[in-house]
Amino acid sequence: MIQVESLRKTYLSRRRASGVGQALLSLVKPSRERIEALKDVSFSIERGEIVGYIGPNGAGKSTTIKVMCGILVPDSGVCLIKGRVPWKERAAHVAGIGVVFGQRSQLWWDVPVIDSFELLRDVYRVPGREYSASLEELVSALDLSPLLGQPARSLSLGQRMRCEMAASLLHSPDILFLDEPTIGLDAVSKLAVRAFIERANRERGVTVILTTHDMHDIEALVSRVILIGKGEILYDGGFEALVAGGRATGAGIEAVMAALYGEMGIA
């Protein structure tokens, strides 16, 4: 379903040292640094899997997701999703995927949520009957009925995130990319989002790629993790096998992950 091979992506970043002198110098001669966001990333994911894509901040998780969504074009390497190259057949590709960026919003700020949904229906050209069925299912699964009439600006983060999840599934995609969907959520909302992801996977057969820093998300949802650090895949396999050694010391999961990142030299 998803096949990624030897993906590379670098970009230029401006940088300068502190101080007025350096600032003036950079006006004349800006110094740039080549950052290797992805060095050599390969993996494949089967239909119906839930895969956790983990790694420290700046490891290249979001870059990989953006490549798979067709937003970024890699420098080299192969990425085939349902037989399509995302950035070459962008429109056809994105019609079949759903994306949630936990730190972004796709809802219109000052109109009721339901209006945003209807715009998405038009954008994805979802037939009326299919849309109603999909909406009804999502509203009941995520308990949205009291929220639909409210403008997005008046929702709490947890409420908004539930609406964002629904927005990304209205067109019934069979692949769902979730980039930190639980970031900043309280316990109740986190559980609701997790239960929903699990249900979408089980009932709709949606393939889920989930990035997160909350290892409880991983424990609750995922059997397989792919660990990326400094642009390279360092581990691909069962989550329990990855942390078994650390757990034996009796440390909490956060401490186990921190130690693991430290050992791998990617902390």
Add this chain to the structure above:
Amino acid sequence: MIASLRAYGGLFRMRFLRGLSYRAAALAGTATQFFWGFILIMVYQAFAKAGGSPLGLSQIASYVWLQQAFLALIVVWFRDKELLSLIVTGDSAYELCRPVDAYAFWFARLAAGRLAAALLRCAPIVLVASLLPDPYRLHGPSSVPAGLAFLACLALGLLLIVAITMFAYILSVVTLSPNAAFMFAAPIYEFAAGMVIPLPFMPEGLRHVLELLPFRLCVDLPLRMYSGAIPASQAPLLLLQQALWIALLVPAGRLALGKALRSSQAAGG
């Protein structure tokens, strides 16, 4: 292509709904426009009485009222703040995950925003202004062809101003500073389009230069079509001129936006 029109129709509905949800803003805006309209009329009429105005007294009132009624279609500073905040915060990542062309989608969004705002505002202004006593009254178009030419020029003018202002949005994608982009664009546009001083008042040499640029085709042209200052027989040629500018600016903007969006998505979480 036809099927994707539904998405753009949906956008228009969205902008219209949004416009309706700010009733107080619409009322206040309309009131301001009346106030501003009276001031402009008095200033231009003082000019006219001092001699040497190329516009007649009643033409002045019609020019000003139409400019106010269709303000949302013709000013640069009418901007889509939500789109700009989406650009600055990086929420534009979502725009690239949609099965639509980002340029076309933004174009439709901006055009719909302007059209929705103009529809909400033009009716009260046109209605009240046409009931005012002379010399403040808004008169009908000078002839039926002039009225039709006015509408056609206004429609193409809307597409043209969206194509022009799109560059300010593209500049915002690059600089992440919408204020800078619009502060740069607005004075140039407003002067060149005859919104600070109507073009007929300008010295001949400058006027000829400005008439070569696309800016005045958005504002000055439709308004002078209406009053008959430009004869309707010239309409086909001028409409063609508008269409050519659109045909030039749209592909250029599309290319620029594609590049800007892709490079802007590289950094950040």
